[in-house]
Amino acid sequence: MIALRDIKKTYDQRDQRIVALRDVTFDVDTASFVSIVGPSGCGKSTLLLAIAGLIPTDSGVIRIGNASPTEAKSKNELLGMVFQRPVLLPWRSVVDNVMLPVEILMENRSLPGNYTRYRERAQELLDMMGLSEFHHSYPRELSGGMQQRVSICRSLIYDPAVILMDEPFGALDAFTRQRLNRELLEIWEKSSKTILFVTHSLEEAVYLSDRVVVMSARPGTVREILDVDLARPRPAEVRNSPRYHELVARAYSYFQDLL
């Protein structure tokens, strides 16, 4: 579903040139869950922004299905993104922020369906994310983690085939994070979506993923791809199993030099 070949990306910062990504090559199969882990600054957000067609690369090829990132961006039903910082419109209530992509896509006539049905779906998603009492609050009235949960709802509302998630659970407490890991897996198991997920938590990456792409420090490149052979569906207790711990230990072994 996503094919990346020899991606290179540099940034010019005043007097210096930063190589953020080099030779990044890997595939994400349709309906699979793939995580990216790597040290801070290794280019994970850069890679997601490039796949989403929001920044150009210097060289290399990115395909999403049969489309380039720019083509995929114009077909909004294909691709959704959760950014590292929640980007919510301050003048819109929580439920209206979740409904934003639906309104834009209906305006462009690229989304079929019934507005009221989507609004019900927005409310269901917010309830599921533990925000039942906050449908009509404004972003400034929410904590950082709550805002992030709103932006996760917004990425799920119109059911895109591919979702790119940049540390969506980074600002959450450990309990909410574990609960939302389960919720996300349930949504994914039911929906055959393709998810590319950036996280700093190796435990979270192993628990959620079919494959974990381990990146090197900047300039970021693929260091290893870890296949996670834990059976699915994965109840929370999987995290107590010896195989899970073995895989997490293997993931940590790639970062020995940072510990």
Ligand SMILES: Nc1ncnc2c1ncn2[C@@H]1O[C@H](COP(=O)(O)OP(=O)(O)OP(=O)(O)O)[C@@H](O)[C@H]1O
């Ligand atoms: N807009 C930009 N202009 C210039 N340099 C940038 C820009 N965005 C990122 N960089 C640089 O590119 C490198 C990779 O940044 P990026 O945000 O992709 O890393 P990351 O892996 O997502 O890090 P983190 O885990 O901390 O979120 C960094 O060295 C950063 O300074």
Ligand SMILES: [Mg+2]
């Ligand atoms: Mg980042």
